[in-house]
Amino acid sequence: MACFCRKNPVMAEFTHRERVLLTLEHQEPDFVPxxxxxxxxxxxxxxxxxxxxxxxxxPNMWLEVRPSLAVVETLGLDTCYLxxxxxxxxxxxxxxxxxxxxxxxxxxxxxxQSDGNFYYELHxxxxxxxxxxxxxxxxxxxxxxxxWTEGLTERASLLRKRTDRAIFLELPVGIFEHAYLxxxxxxxxxxxxxxxxxxxxxxDRLCDIAVGVARTVLGSVGQYIDVLKHLDDTGSQHxxxxxxxxxxxxxCPRFKRLFQTVKEEFSHCNPRGKIMTHTDxxxxxxxxxxxxxxIDVLNPxxxxxEGMDHKRIKREFGDRLAFxxxxxxxHTMPFGTTEEVAAEVHQRINDLAPGGGYILAPAxxxxxxxxxxxxxxxxxxxxxxxxxxxKN
Amino acid sequence: xxxxxKEIFEAVLAGNKNETxxxxxxxxxxxVGPEEILKGGLxxxxxxxxxxxxxxxxxxxxxxxxxxxMQAGLALLKPLLMEANVKPxxxxxxxxxxxxxxxxxxxxxxxxxxxxGYEIIDLGADVSPxxxxxxxxxxxxxxxxxxxxxxxxxxEMKNVIEALEDIRIRDRVKVIIGGAPVTxxxxxxxxxxxxxxxxxxxxxxxxxxx
Numbered sequence: 332m333a334c335f336c337r338k339n340p341v342m343a344e345f346t347h348r349e350r351v352l353l354t355l356e357h358q359e360p361d362f363v364p365x366x367x368x369x370x371x372x373x374x375x376x377x378x379x380x381x382x383x384x385x386x387x388x389x390p391n392m393w394l395e396v397r398p399s400l401a402v403v404e405t406l407g408l409d410t411c412y413l414x415x416x417x418x419x420x421x422x423x424x425x426x427x428x429x430x431x432x433x434x435x436x437x438x439x440x441x442x443x444q445s446d447g448n449f450y451y452e453l454h455x456x457x458x459x460x461x462x463x464x465x466x467x468x469x470x471x472x473x474x475x476x477x478x479w480t481e482g483l484t485e486r487a488s489l490l491r492k493r494t495d496r497a498i499f500l501e502l503p504v505g506i507f508e509h510a511y512l513x514x515x516x517x518x519x520x521x522x523x524x525x526x527x528x529x530x531x532x533x534x535d536r537l538c539d540i541a542v543g544v545a546r547t548v549l550g551s552v553g554q555y556i557d558v559l560k561h562l563d564d565t566g567s568q569h570x571x572x573x574x575x576x577x578x579x580x581x582x583c584p585r586f587k588r589l590f591q592t593v594k595e596e597f598s599h600c601n602p603r604g605k606i607m608t609h610t611d612x613x614x615x616x617x618x619x620x621x622x623x624x625x626i627d628v629l630n631p632x633x634x635x636x637e638g639m640d641h642k643r644i645k646r647e648f649g650d651r652l653a654f655x656x657x658x659x660x661x662h663t664m665p666f667g668t669t670e671e672v673a674a675e676v677h678q679r680i681n682d683l684a685p686g687g688g689y690i691l692a693p694a695x696x697x698x699x700x701x702x703x704x705x706x707x708x709x710x711x712x713x714x715x716x717x718x719x720x721x722k723n
Numbered sequence: 724x725x726x727x728x729k730e731i732f733e734a735v736l737a738g739n740k741n742e743t744x745x746x747x748x749x750x751x752x753x754x755v756g757p758e759e760i761l762k763g764g765l766x767x768x769x770x771x772x773x774x775x776x777x778x779x780x781x782x783x784x785x786x787x788x789x790x791x792x793m794q795a796g797l798a799l800l801k802p803l804l805m806e807a808n809v810k811p812x813x814x815x816x817x818x819x820x821x822x823x824x825x826x827x828x829x830x831x832x833x834x835x836x837x838x839x840g841y842e843i844i845d846l847g848a849d850v851s852p853x854x855x856x857x858x859x860x861x862x863x864x865x866x867x868x869x870x871x872x873x874x875x876x877x878x879e880m881k882n883v884i885e886a887l888e889d890i891r892i893r894d895r896v897k898v899i900i901g902g903a904p905v906t907x908x909x910x911x912x913x914x915x916x917x918x919x920x921x922x923x924x925x926x927x928x929x930x931x932x933x
Contacts (some may be wrong), residue, residue: 442822444823450823524784567783568920572783573784574784574785700875
């Protein structure tokens with residue numbers, strides 16, 4: 332099994348970090364960088380498949396696990412992830428517990444699937460019946476709480492010393508997404524039309540927190556991280572959740588305020604730091620606005636959607652926007668053969684990687700229906716087809 | 724068309740719940756029959772909503788407020804429709820499958836079908852095959868609609884179809900499916916009668932299947 336590390340001059344001319352940074356700066360490195368995110372079951376299967384010893388795992392409530400450096404290095408990922416802490420007093424989450432209420436007051440319940448697997452799903456939204464005045468009294472997490480950065484500088488510094496992978500950090504605050512989680516999706520979408528003052532007040536409140544947490548966290552570790560990942564779903568399978576006009580008028584001002592803060596913080600300590608935003612689904616009509624509010628990287632450019640044609644997106648936006656993701660997890664990764672995975676990778680690289688500006692990854696965390704052989708096929712195909720200059 | 728019916732139509736389209744209720748009351752005062760108000764006011768408006776959604780002029784928020792207005796108008800008409808023995812266009816049982824709580828897509832389909840004159844029985848989310856089968860036995864619907872968001876819960880749809888076969892009522896209903904990872908190919912594979920990619924096209928599908 333090939334190991335893609337800096338010691339092998341034939342396989343690698345750049346460090347993993349340089350590979351990622353160059354591509355995000357719209358230059359062609361030696362290879363298309365490779366990233367992969369996991370839920371717990373396929374990760375455990377992969378660890379076994381790679382012949383590595385079992386690992387103690389601490390999945391979050393989305394069942395996501397952070398690959399250990401052993402897996403990062405054996406699999407050949409070009410990235411690793413760092414997570415901020417949480418305000419003091421945040422209830423502790425233990426994987427497998429029946430229900431959990433997080434620092435936002437969001438209550439998650441364990442929902443069993445027939446085959447014994449489970450997922451944590453949101454239960455009663457805490458702001459379902461709130462008025463604007465109630466927003467003042469809600470126990471919001473404090474962006475200045477020491478808990479967000481407890482031990483963070485030490486962990487970031489240690490990670491930076493131990494690996495030359497690019498470091499991604501997730502900002503634990505969304506604006507649009509947290510608004511609909513707190514309010515209930517149906518209710519919040521109705522608010523946007525029928526109760527816009529409330530919708531905007533809620534998003535402003537979340538933006539204040541997001542800006543504060545971004546300052547706190549980047550003030551602590553901005554010099555160590557390469558990409559700040561912001562999560563805020565605005566797309567669905569067939570169209571954006573909201574009209575482009577509504578996105579522009581009601582959401583973009585808040586996004587712009589947050590991303591300007593991130594850029595400002597990066598400018599003090601890390602001029603090469605990049606902002607990546609995550610949104611599933613069809614967001615083509617919103618991409619120009621996303622660029623205008625300051626994002627550098629769009630994730631995951633979910634494939635096989637009408638309206639998310641990769642060639643078109645690359646052609647129209649590729650000079651101003653980099654892409655991360657692109658590999659189908661609704662069909663290819665769970666149900667495809669290894670040959671189909673390779674063909675998928677080849678297609679995505681052809682469409683998104685010319686000129687740099689692309690990190691290949693599955694379009695979301697791999698679920699328990701993805702076999703480890705397909706993860707290896709994903710890695711192998713990225714190296715086979717992702718060497719620059721690309722052959723068509 | 725009666726001018727008040729046009730006002731109801733516009734109020735639903737604009738998602739104006741209060742206006743819809745006022746104009747429905749006005750139409751009733753003008754002795755417009757409840758069935759005519761339902762068809763010319765509410766159903767026609769929701770049909771236009773569906774078309775605008777398919778064209779990309781309306782998005783989920785606009786569809787939700789229109790549906791909410793339609794439901795408010797329908798609530799005023801329901802007792803009168805029952806009195807006049809007006810039958811719904813059909814009866815549909817809905818649910819999101821076991822292990823899955825995502826329901827906004829299913830809710831939109833239910834609203835659009837209600838807006839097309841169908842009677843809706845919504846079982847909610849995390850619905851087991853046995854619960855679906857029991858609902859079919861109890862309510863004798865024309866259609867059963869199932870939704871799933873995750874590739875890992877999608878296989879439940881096959882389990883529901885098997886549960887209907889096990890108690891020998893599969894042939895009494897048409898089964899339609901939808902949800903982000905669901906495709907026509909999957910529907911054919913598991914023996915469903917149809918697949919719709921969105922709420923508006925679900926109405927078209929249901930009409931075709933009846």
